[in-house]
Amino acid sequence: MPWTGFDHINGFNAWKKTEQAGRVFAVDSSGSASLVAVGLGWRNQVCQQVFEEAAVNLGRGLVAWRDSRTGKRAGPRVGFPKFKLKSSTVPSFRLRNKHSPRGRPMIRVGEDGPRSVTLPVIGAVRVQEDTRRLRRMIAAGRAKIVSVTLSYRAGRWMISLVTEATDLHPAHRHPVRDGGEEGGWVGVDRGLSAFLVAATSDGAEVDRITDQPKPLVTGMARQRRLARSVTRKQRGSRHRRTAVVRLARHHHRIRNIRAHFLHQVSNRLVKTHDRLVIEDLNIAGMLRNRCLARAIGDAGWGEFARQLRYKQGWRGGDVLTVDRWFPSSQLCSRCGASTVGLTLADRIFTCGCGARLDRDLNAAVNLATRGEQLDLCPSPGARSTSPG
Ligand SMILES: [Zn+2]
Numbered sequence: 010m011p012w013t014g015f016d017h018i019n020g021f022n023a024w025k026k027t028e029q030a031g032r033v034f035a036v037d038s039s040g041s042a043s044l045v046a047v048g049l050g051w052r053n054q055v056c057q058q059v060f061e062e063a064a065v066n067l068g069r070g071l072v073a074w075r076d077s078r079t080g081k082r083a084g085p086r087v088g089f090p091k092f093k094l095k096s097s098t099v100p101s102f103r104l105r106n107k108h109s110p111r112g113r114p115m116i117r118v119g120e121d122g123p124r125s126v127t128l129p130v131i132g133a134v135r136v137q138e139d140t141r142r143l144r145r146m147i148a149a150g151r152a153k154i155v156s157v158t159l160s161y162r163a164g165r166w167m168i169s170l171v172t173e174a175t176d177l178h179p180a181h182r183h184p185v186r187d188g189g190e191e192g193g194w195v196g197v198d199r200g201l202s203a204f205l206v207a208a209t210s211d212g213a214e215v216d217r218i219t220d221q222p223k224p225l226v227t228g229m230a231r232q233r234r235l236a237r238s239v240t241r242k243q244r245g246s247r248h249r250r251t252a253v254v255r256l257a258r259h260h261h262r263i264r265n266i267r268a269h270f271l272h273q274v275s276n277r278l279v280k281t282h283d284r285l286v287i288e289d290l291n292i293a294g295m296l297r298n299r300c301l302a303r304a305i306g307d308a309g310w311g312e313f314a315r316q317l318r319y320k321q322g323w324r325g326g327d328v329l330t331v332d333r334w335f336p337s338s339q340l341c342s343r344c345g346a347s348t349v350g351l352t353l354a355d356r357i358f359t360c361g362c363g364a365r366l367d368r369d370l371n372a373a374v375n376l377a378t379r380g381e382q383l384d385l386c387p388s389p390g391a392r393s394t395s396p397g
Pocket residue numbers: 341342343344345346360361362363364
């Protein structure tokens with residue numbers, strides 16, 4: 010069978026009515042029994058699209074696996090698709106927004122009260138958040154719902170709507186710079202003692218965030234207690250299930266605190282600066298450092314870079330990624346001399362030229378300067394889109 014979602018769904022549709030999918034014994038009054046193929050018993054209880062989208066996912070997974078094996082796909086190796094167990098994965102499914110013959114969308118928002126989403130087969134579902142902004146955008150023709158994904162996390166069902174929206178209003182976008190205009194780059198150094206330090210190439214510090222929440226570290230005692238509570242309960246018991254949900258809620262809360270903070274900071278940066286320079290950090294490598302892994306994971310740098318890129322994209326700004334071999338913390342931002350032997354513990358950068366400044370500020374200024382250099386003579390691959 011070819012590896013496309015289309016072929017998979019056809020294969021599945023042919024299979025679901027056969028004896029392999031479901032059969033019953035039928036006995037007539039004379040006592041003779043025969044097998045009757047009834048097909049998959051629950052196929053009508055679930056929206057047809059659930060099967061279709063699962064087939065699309067399988068097709069994508071197979072193609073990714075093949076391309077990774079043959080070297081057509083860059084990045085880390087992709088494994089063969091795994092079976093999705095009800096018990097061991099996040100239960101989720103996706104529905105596309107199809108339209109009825111009369112042109113009515115199957116997924117509607119706010120039809121049954123302001124906090125509701127209407128789904129095919131399932132019907133209207135009450136949701137936690139107000140949908141007003143989305144409803145207004147849809148009514149004005151500024152947004153279109155493409156699909157909806159429902160996932161069960163930490164004891165609750167979450168709905169995420171994928172929408173196609175028009176560009177941001179020009180008032181919210183950065184003014185367009187003409188091609189020849191250089192400068193204006195702001196270096197953003199991500200660190201552990203200060204979450205970030207932003208500076209321009211002339212040495213001025215424009216932003217510094219030191220009061221970042223460390224939800225994982227703060228919640229560690231509670232996490233240990235909840236995890237212990239799970240292992241103490243008998244396997245398969247109701248109490249164990251409750252304890253598992255409690256632990257999952259805790260992890261979810263940590264995730265939310267981190268996400269909220271990252272969104273706040275990335276919004277602030279992309280609103281005030283249109284040209285940002287960040288370093289391509291080898292986060293996977295740094296996480297292998299046992300002493301720092303927890304702090305680095307807690308900081309969420311990779312997610313932060315991702316947010317900066319897409320938000321700057323919405324606003325028409327630029328994010329430049331400097332390769333990970335650029336020694337941003339080892340160079341003197343005043344005279345450009347390189348100091349080897351600066352350790353993580355040295356918070357103050359000192360140079361033979363007499364410069365004495367904060368380590369993170371020095372790195373941020375170096376990044377801004379580097380951004381301006383790359384902007385003047387762009388080398389291929391400098392504007393990398395790789396996560397980091
Ligand atoms: Zn110097």
